[in-house]
Amino acid sequence: MFEQRYKRGRRRALQTIAAVATVPFHAMAETAVAAPGPGNTGTxxxxxxxxxxxxxxxxxxxxxxxxxxxxxxxxxxxxxxxxxxxxxxxxxxxxxxxxxxxxxxxxxxxxxxxxxxxxxxxxxxxxxxxxxxxxxxxxxxxxxxxxxxxxxxxxxxxxxxxxxxxxxxxxxxxxxxxxxxxxxxxxxxxxxxxxxxxxxxxxxxxxxxxxxxxxxxxxxxxxxxxxxxxxxxxxxxxxxxxxxxxxxxxxxxxxxxxxxxxxxxxxxxxxxxxxxxxxxxxxxxxxxxxxxxxxxxxxxxxxxxxxxxxxxxxxxxxxxxxxxxxxxxxxxxxxxxxxxxxxxxxxxxxxxxxxxxxxxxxxxxxxRVPAQLKPGPDVAAGAVYSDKDLVFQVAAPSGWRTISVPGIKAPVSSRAEVRFIDALTGQAAPASDVALTWDQNALNIRFKVPQNVNGAPKKAPEVPVHLAYIVVSSRQVA
The missing domain is CATH 3.20.20.80 (Glycosidases)
Structure with missing residues (x-):
């Protein structure tokens, strides 16, 4: 620990965790916070x-x-x-x-x-x-x-x-x-x-x-x-x-x-x-x-x-x-x-x-998000609930990209808002760079990865990617 050691480890693919549920977005988020699993003794x-x-x-x-x-x-x-x-x-x-x-x-x-x-x-x-x-x-x-x-x-x-x-x-x-x-x-x-x-x-x-x-x-x-x-x-x-x-x-x-x-x-x-x-x-x-x-x-x-x-x-x-x-x-x-x-x-x-x-x-x-994420081509993604927000972490090369989550219904008495946030600076992209829709009980997100990505340069043929968060919030309609 107390000697400088420059380490290179093995590389393996990231895991994807999947279990499908079909419930409204806001209900799923509320359940996530209010009902811990068996033996779960706190937040x-x-x-x-x-x-x-x-x-x-x-x-x-x-x-x-x-x-x-x-x-x-x-x-x-x-x-x-x-x-x-x-x-x-x-x-x-x-x-x-x-x-x-x-x-x-x-x-x-x-x-x-x-x-x-x-x-x-x-x-x-x-x-x-x-x-x-x-x-x-x-x-x-x-x-x-x-x-x-x-x-x-x-x-x-x-x-x-x-x-x-x-x-x-x-x-x-x-x-x-x-x-x-x-x-x-x-x-x-x-x-x-x-x-x-x-x-x-x-x-x-x-x-x-x-x-x-x-x-x-x-x-x-x-x-x-x-x-x-x-x-x-x-x-x-x-x-x-x-x-x-x-x-x-x-x-x-x-x-x-x-x-x-x-x-x-x-x-x-x-x-x-x-x-x-x-x-x-x-x-x-x-x-x-x-x-x-x-x-x-x-x-x-x-x-x-x-x-x-x-x-x-x-x-x-x-x-x-x-x-x-x-x-x-x-x-x-x-x-x-x-x-x-x-x-x-x-x-x-x-x-x-x-x-x-x-x-x-x-x-x-x-x-955890009890649903199978479906990232589009060239997109790596994971997701968690943070209180009532659904937060994705996405990594993708520049251009328009997609991700969907089957099994999540659109909110009925609330309105969902979505933000695309740079993972290194925290800066939110213009609202026009991210769109949220529901289709056949699936949540669908289309987002624009900027031309100047925040990832380190890669050696050919690897393409540098941008790391960001997509935050979906459910807001009650007055």
Whole structure:
């Protein structure tokens, strides 16, 4: 997490969720808000899905988080005993270099309605099996557990009341069949390369790191978040790690995980893990504690990711507000592929502004659209209800395009209004650029994609596309 890693993951097609219903538009929207499904214990909102690595410190940072809809933060707690076993145990610092005070950050998060995930990592050099390598196994496991106990004991109690703790970060890489830059778990190899193949990698990690820490987290009645499996590691290898049974403790890592966690994967790639571990247990939910980074060189990435994630979650028993979370890496930086750039004043990047537009366009209580979308040629689309608004996210090349939703009747005592909104700027197109009609119990929309699209240039033969929202609102007729 705290080293710059430029990642390229696999690409897969977006999923489309479909179930047909024939009811009036306004009645469908009212049902969406008023009648949650079985086990659904409250309103679901887009902001519940959105987190970031790092913390919002200054009041202006807090304001920017609120504008972007960020509701979770993630960072490390420490430094523990950095220099020797004789050091006093310190867990009051946070940040990449432990350069910030942690207690006031957590209290600020509580005051401002932000949730906190504390990362438990790594091995101090004096206790590392590979000299001075903080990503290697500890020689003395007791030193690791004393650090974990100090963090969880302090911050799970009032006034902090942190409930979520993450064990390590990206214990993967070449030792698991992945790429070298993905590994944060090192071990000896035949050629002395600390990043090489590590025969005891799973056994050491389960026995020395994960289960000892997980037992402490559960002792304090808190939740265990897996340490993030990166896209380069491969889902199949992740499953092997989760289900590896240690002959020493006679337990699997999976037995001591509450939230499955992965990094930098597409929304469609979440399904195998959901089906295997979340749909019927044993895990409580599925998180991505790192997304974005260089993927945000694509100005559409962050908007498409979170809209797709909302559609995906709504169709997968989103019965707890903490069940599904994704955290951007990173909200703060100097590179163009962050959400904001440092300066006086701090400014939003294109991705940061796009997240603001998404948060403003989809601010309400969410519900899935129980109908099959029928996008026209060259149109990709998804849809959710936000309160009584039906909101589409569409991506298409320039020109006149269409989308229809069979099974939705025209409103009787109300009038529908439609807007076409640029997903990056929030600017609404002229009313003449979008039209709404009903035909044989289907909602039909015709919209004009501008000549100058807001997508990044594509290599031939790919055609650049425009990302926008179409918002259909039902207004009562006087």
């Amino acid at each position: 679901r909102r887009l902001t519940q899905l959105i987190g970031s690595n790092g913390w919002a410190g200054a009041p202006q940072d807090v304001a920017m988080w609120r504008q972007m809809g960020i509701s979770w933060g993630r960072d490390v707690a420490g430094p523990g005993q950095p220099d020797s076993a004789h050091d006093a145990m310190r867990v009051d610092r946070t940040g990449p270099q432990y350069d910030s005070n942690l207690p006031p950050v957590l209290l600020s998060n509580n005051r401002n309605g932000f949730r906190s995930l504390l990362l438990l990592a790594y091995t101090p050099g004096w206790n590392a099996t590979i000299a001075d390598d903080s990503k290697s196994a500890p020689v003395d496991v007791d030193a690791w557990t004393q650090y974990v106990d100090a963090v969880v004991r302090k911050y799970s109690a009032p006034p902090y009341n942190v409930r979520y703790f993450q064990i390590w970060n990206e214990a993967a890489g070449r030792l698991s069949g992945g790429l070298k830059q993905a590994t944060f778990w090192h071990g000896p190899s035949a050629d002395g390369d600390k990043d090489g193949v590590y025969d005891r990698a799973m056994q050491d990690y389960v026995e020395r790191i994960h289960i000892p820490a997980a037992r402490i987290i559960r002792k304090y009645r808190c939740f265990i978040v897996y340490g993030g499996w990166p896209d380069q590691g491969g889902v199949e290898t992740y499953i092997k790690w989760l289900e590896y049974r240690s002959p020493v403790v006679n337990a699997r890592m999976l037995d001591w995980v509450d939230y499955i966690d992965i990094h930098y994967m597409k929304v469609a790639e979440l399904d195998p893990l959901y089906q295997r571990y979340v749909r019927n247990g044993p895990a409580r939910g599925l998180w991505q504690t790192e997304i974005g980074d260089r993927y945000m060189e694509d100005p559409h990435y962050i908007s498409r990711y979170f809209f797709d994630f909302a559609v995906w979650a709504l169709d997968r028993n989103w019965d707890d507000p903490d069940k599904y979370v994704s955290m951007v890496f990173h909200w703060d930086g100097v590179e163009p592929f962050r959400l904001t750039q440092r300066g006086n004043p701090r400014t939003y990047t294109v991705s940061g502004r796009a997240l603001i537009v998404l948060n403003r366009t989809v601010p309400g209580a969410l519900q």
